[in-house]
Amino acid sequence: MHCPYCSAPDSRVINSRPSDEGASIRRRRECQSCSRRFTTYERTQLEPLMVVKRGGVRQAFNPDKLLRGLLLAAEKRPVEEGALRAFAYSFEDEVGRPEISSEDIGRRAMAFLRPLDDVAYIRFASVYRDFDSVEHFLEEIQGLRRSDGEAAGQDTASGEKSSGGSGAS
Ligand SMILES: [Zn+2]
Structure with a gap:
């Protein structure tokens, strides 16, 4: 997951917790390079082809x-x-x-x-x-x-x- 600010490839997960009643996981990350923070969401693909x-x-x-x-x-x-x-x-x-x-x-x-x-x-x-x-x-x-x-x-x-x-x- 590239940093949206500086595009550095490495980020550290500060915390992760379920959201959308467990349908996704919200991860708070900190860029290893510029130290700015951003959030990613991980969710399952519900509808297959x-x-x-x-x-x-x-x-x-x-x-x-x-x-x-x-x-x-x-x-x-x-x-x-x-x-x-x-x-x-x-x-x-x-x-x-x-x-x-x-x-x-x-x-x-x-x-x-x-x-x-x-x-x-x-x-x-x-x-x-x-x-x-x-x-x-x-x-x-x-x-x-x-x-x-x-x-x-x-x-x-x-x-x-x-x-x-x-x-x-
Ligand atoms: Zn960065």
């Missing part, structure tokens, strides 16, 4: 659940577990509002995974979007390839056109 599911059911956000989904998608892929962990556990703060739809969580997680690893992204997307058909799944992969080509800024169409039926035996 609520997830609104497809059917309208609301549920408290669970970072462990999000992390499980990410770990599963990134299994045996060159993705730092720490990065996934950081994303899941800072998610609630990043959202910064009281509610989020489960679709929005999925979208944000996909946007996070995509630059890290294509395979993890596709795995996560396939679960999240609940692909209803192989065609839909392939469309998504082709979308990835297209944007990879754009990102590289190179023309990779060196006779790889496979627009015809290629399954003739």
Whole structure:
């Protein structure tokens, strides 16, 4: 807790006592550097982030659940577990509002995974979007390839056109 007067990082607690009928704790502090006094309040976060599911059911956000989904998608892929962990556990703060739809969580997680690893992204997307058909799944992969080509800024169409039926035996 930085001193509001001189921004020094260290302050000494002179006394602390409950306030708001125990809902918060009031601490009187003295700056170690300039000796001025100020008050801080510590209170519990009463309202967790609520997830609104497809059917309208609301549920408290669970970072462990999000992390499980990410770990599963990134299994045996060159993705730092720490990065996934950081994303899941800072998610609630990043959202910064009281509610989020489960679709929005999925979208944000996909946007996070995509630059890290294509395979993890596709795995996560396939679960999240609940692909209803192989065609839909392939469309998504082709979308990835297209944007990879754009990102590289190179023309990779060196006779790889496979627009015809290629399954003739
Ligand atoms: Zn100070």
